Amino acid sequence: MSAVSVRDVTVAFEAFRVFDGLSLDINEGEFIVLLGPSGCGKSTLLNAVAGLLDVSSGQIWIGGKNVTWEEPKDRGIAMVFQSYALYPRMSVRENMSFGLRMAKTPKPEIEKRVNQAAETLQITHLLDRRPDQLSGGQRQRVAIGRALVRDASVFLFDEPLSNLDAKLRNELRVEIKRLHARLGKTTMVYVTHDQIEAMTLADRIVVLKEQKVQQIGSPDEIYRCPSNLFVAGFVGSPQMNFIKGRLKGGDNGLEFVSGKRRLPLVGYQFSQKQRADGEVVLGIRPEHLTVADVGTWSDFKIDVVEPMGADTIVWCSDAEGSLQVRTNGCKGSAPGQHLALGIDTTQVSLFAANTGERL
């Protein structure tokens, strides 16, 4: 039984169809991240699951119950918003207890649950403050606390960290992950456009683009075997290098050829048998290129060096165009220097040039 199941759902605003027959199954206790650029429909999907948006057709099941026509409050969900959405005229305690008070929960029970949630999130000392007396990070903690108090089986997060600065974002990200582990069987659906959040938090990532699911898989799968050019380009920073070329039959199997650059594809797992002479795009992540004195490809010249502390991004180019290389040292990294690149063939991705699909 899955915790959340979206079955053939269509959402339409007047004539414009946001989703057309989208289906998605989320397991109990799973941390699912909906990842995509803005406008891809991820928030719309979340709102439809929450019941804040009517679906035109299809069903939404939560916890083995068809909740398509249920009110948001009856779906057993809690939601955290990007803008925190704290009630400005209520204290933190009142904010957190609002849902329970609406549900006419007995007072001692409310007290207990609010205190428990506050302790979990370390906001006990803030309980009597008003939202405008809190910092951004504290506000989002309160918003999470308000969701926690509801004792829901499914948590929905709508870009909860996007309004925070980088440091707080990292802190809260870890906190959310910890929370998920502690709550055990709680399902979390998390919407973000930040691929780092997606990679670090998710059990499974759903990559969306233009209202269509591009790929569903573990962060590792998404990163190592992106199913198409869009996923390959969207996930990973710095971006994957893309090189246009063709497939040619070589001495031992197929070979990728782009001008002077050649790469024998020994050890590459094709999804189906390929014929030679197709237009393809080769994708190589910057960390799968190595700087060497003698490498697979030579005659590169360094354009720009970006030291990032832990590692260094080297932009280098040959006659065909430029590539990004992630190195961990600073050795030999001065603009103008010449170098050769080594390539790990097992780690590259190949896509059909016309469809963008993985080969």
Add this chain to the structure above:
Amino acid sequence: MNTIEPQGCRPRRLTVGRVGVYAFLLTAALFILLPLWIMIMTSLKPMDEIRLGNIVALPTALTFEAWSKAWSSACTGLECNGISVGFWNSVRILIPSVALSIIVGAINGYALSFWRVKGANVMFGVLLLGAFIPYQVFLYPLVRIFSMTGIYNSLLCIILVHVIFGLPTMTLLFRNYYLGLPIELFKAARIDGGGFWSIFFRVILPMSTPMLVVATILQVTGIWNDFIFGLTFAGRQNLPMTVQLNNIVHSTQGERAYNVDMAATMLAALVPLVVYFVSGRWFVRGIAAGAVKG
């Protein structure tokens, strides 16, 4: 060469342009204030002094007789109880009308902005259309409707009229204010299990203070200054102050008592004046708070 190194505050210089600006502002202020000055001075003079024609001059024999006469014994037609009757009538019309029109407008705006009722835009359009049609067009049909339902010429009738005609503006005001509030607040409240009324009274209304202040000022001044509705719908027993003032000014026998007229006018204008003085600060703040995300 001895030049001063620029440092700190830039020195202020009186330029021709600046003098011109001040001159213009001063003239404009005088232009507005002069009639008020003349009214106050006239109301504080006995008739002998007024006849001399020095309308701007200070009174030589200061007297408040005109004020007390205007308040309690000036004749408004056949009765001679002053304008105080009208004052209390106006208060009785004002308080329920203002409260009702604001609350109904706020609920309207809330329903139109957050709940996105089907056909909300059409309804809003129709409501706005109402705001652009001159009131006079409605007078006769409304009189007919009210007299058929039997509430014509009553306090209820005039209150209803004020609520109805206040609706378009009040709805517009609150709808636009609510559209500026983050929709997530409403979504969060729905997930927390709030219904139509509980979200309105517990979440939305407490956030509406700036608009409530603005709406109150608009409605108090508007309803207090109303003449034609009061005259048409209130009935003889409930004529508001503005109508009574008109009666005082126009029903003089013999010599025209300018000082009493002026005093009565000042008394009638007092309430909006006080509202502006007390809440002017709030008024501006309310508009600003509505414009910038609060």
